[in-house]
Amino acid sequence: MDRASIAAVRRPFERAIAEQTLPGAVIGAATGTRVLFREALGFRQVRPDSLPMTVDTRFDLASLTKVVATTSIFFRLLERGEVRLDDLVSSFLGGGFGTLRLRHLLTHTSGFPAWLDLGAVGPNRDQRLAAIRGARRLSAPGERVLYSDLNFIALGYILEGIAGQGLDQVFVREVQDPLQLSAMRFLPPPDDGEFAATEADPATGRPWLGVVHDENARSAGGVSGHAGLFGTLDDLLRFGQALLNGGVGPRGRWLSAATVDRLLRAETAGVPGELRALGYQKPFPLSSAGDLMSPRAIGHTGFTGTSLWIDFEYGVSMVALTNRVHFGREINAPLRLRPIFHNVVLAHLDDL
Secondary structure, X not given: OOHXXXXXXXXXXXXXXXXXXXXXXXXXXXXXXXXXXXXXXXXXXXXXXXEEOOOOOEEEOXXXXXXXXXXXXXXXXXXXXXXXXXXXXXXXXXXXXXXXXXXXXXXXXXXXXXXXXXXXXXXXXXXXXXXXHOOOOOOOOOOOOOOOHHHHHHHHHHHHHHHOOOHHHHHHHHHHHHHOOOOOEEXXXXXXXXXXXXXXXXXXXXXXXXXXXXXXXXXXXXXXXXXXXXXXXXXXXXXXXXXXXXXXXXXXXXXXXXXXXXXXXXXXXXXXXXXXXXXXXXXXXXXXXXXXXXOOXXXXXXXXXXXXXXXOOOOEEEEEEEOHHHHOOOOOOHHHHHHHHHHHHHHOHHHO
């Protein structure tokens, strides 16, 4: 491993930490067969106590839940013939969804608004679905890409109905156990390792540790299709390796090669808005992918400051986990750091 290359990868994060626009970060990359590097920088918590970041710090993965959990579960069920992309949402959730299909949820082309305050509705599934059903559509299905948590909240409820279990239980069976993601879970116990601190709880003034940051996931009890998953760098690298290996994990075949191939496909080419695959983003101008990512890449980010990108052309998965919301929602250093991180990793790939 070339020290100059590792220093180049670390440098942008070290600068952000020194400038106090970021508390800390855990970064890493892996091919299908080996981990290239694992680095911890800065602090997992600075308020009220200063605690150093470690490579096994557990992060609130935020919207990485959408791809690691919900999209993965969807395709596991699709491969068993229990669901199809063109199934109508109303077939699972009842009337009021018109011609909306599951593919529209997965590609954020449903027309739903970006957000609703479901905390005001409460934790009841039927009441939350009624609020989503009644939301004013901003476009017709398939007409426009508009990123919305509502898509994956609804999809999570659909998957729970098909499986007959809570999404946290389905995740264990369909993703965590097959890939041996030992530290990745919904609702982690409070003594389950060291957590990266997010925002302060208004009730106590202390940062949330192991409590989901997203309000709509928190008001649902911590388990949702759009957010709620916690995990570590090693978990995400192992997840990326399974995809790079054509769907084969540590316990053998997890997803079919056909499914992995389909996940790489751009689904919204020609549709106004960002370029998306099923569940995942694709590289496009101003995305977090950066300037060197190949078209054969997929990825996603999380509001708390997390990201995962997998480039199949160059055979590498890249993970950057930060706890940027510990400093507040307004400062968002990862917006610039993520593409820089991917550029540097890909440029130095031969030396890592």
